[in-house]
Amino acid sequence: DVDVPESHPRYESLLTRHRIEAGVEKGITSKQGLIAQGRGEAYDYLLGERTIPTADAAARAAAAHLLRADHAVLSINGNVAALVPGEMVELAEATGADLEVNLFNRTEARMEAIADHLREHGAEDVKGLTADGRISGLDHERAKVDADGIGDADVVLVPLEDGDRAEALAEMGKTELVVDLNPLSRSAQTATVPIVDNIIRAIPNVTEHARDLEGDPEAQQQAIDEFDAEAALDAAERAIRGGDIE
Numbered sequence: 585d586v587d588v589p590e591s592h593p594r595y596e597s598l599l600t601r602h603r604i605e606a607g608v609e610k611g612i613t614s615k616q617g618l619i620a621q622g623r624g625e626a627y628d629y630l631l632g633e634r635t636i637p638t639a640d641a642a643a644r645a646a647a648a649h650l651l652r653a654d655h656a657v658l659s660i661n662g663n664v665a666a667l668v669p670g671e672m673v674e675l676a677e678a679t680g681a682d683l684e685v686n687l688f689n690r691t692e693a694r695m696e697a698i699a700d701h702l703r704e705h706g707a708e709d710v711k712g713l714t715a716d717g718r719i720s721g722l723d724h725e726r727a728k729v730d731a732d733g734i735g736d737a738d739v740v741l742v743p744l745e746d747g748d749r750a751e752a753l754a755e756m757g758k759t760e761l762v763v764d765l766n767p768l769s770r771s772a773q774t775a776t777v778p779i780v781d782n783i784i785r786a787i788p789n790v791t792e793h794a795r796d797l798e799g800d801p802e803a804q805q806q807a808i809d810e811f812d813a814e815a816a817l818d819a820a821e822r823a824i825r826g827g828d829i830e
């Protein structure tokens with residue numbers, strides 16, 4: 585990785601930046617991914633770079649949805665692949681979900697590089713390269729999915745998703761789980777479960793909740809029933825604006 589002293593006050597943030605940079609160098613992350621990361625970092629700084637209680641409740645509800653799904657798919661883009669490849673593989677294993685590469689700026693080279701990168705991190709089956717399905721209501725390149733992946737899924741985790749696609753997936757009736765540090769983004773606003781947290785913290789947290797909820801349908805139902813998306817988005821916005829966190 586990179587030579588940042590652990591005592592540095594912005595250690596995590598610098599490490600994250602380095603991973604995104606390395607992602608661009610490896611042909612995994614797009615240049616726009618750098619801009620997206622900068623935007624995310626600004627929100628995270630204002631949040632105090634921590635998981636607020638409503639984000640933790642969202643992570644638990646997301647874990648419950650993944651465990652109860654008939655077919656759950658975790659969507660991977662260039663930022664997600666650079667930041668949390670092993671963590672996404674672990675979450676897929678903990679919940680029985682599929683992994684699918686799904687890009688906003690789709691190129692075959694980046695699709696292949698990301699699929700290889702995930703396999704290097706332990707993924708066995710990586711979907712997305714067949715691209716024989718479509719998300720309705722989007723233009724050609726951005727609509728491509730695997731028919732037996734996101735096309736068939738009832739629950740999808742779409743971290744750092746573009747707003748148009750998040751809306752289109754929701755309109756197809758899928759239960760949408762989003763990770764996005766901006767509570768005002770359309771993705772967060774249209775999600776069944778918006779997790780307003782840094783993906784670096786959010787994914788391992790969802791996995792931990794999944795392990796805790798596994799085999800306990802009552803606790804899963806409770807995590808889903810108790811989560812209020814609108815209240816969680818409001819709480820995150822208040823936290824970012826400098827208000828109290830309840």
Ligand code: PTJ
Binds near residue numbers: 763
């Ligand atoms: O690899 P591709 O081609 O699929 O492109 C991926 C990006 C992320 C570049 C693309 O989807 C994009 O442009 O997304 P946006 O519209 O910039 O939205 C990304 C959202 O994720 C923004 O609201 C950011 O605040 C948020 N975000 C960025 N970094 C993080 C984050 N949220 C959580 N954790 C982060 N580390």
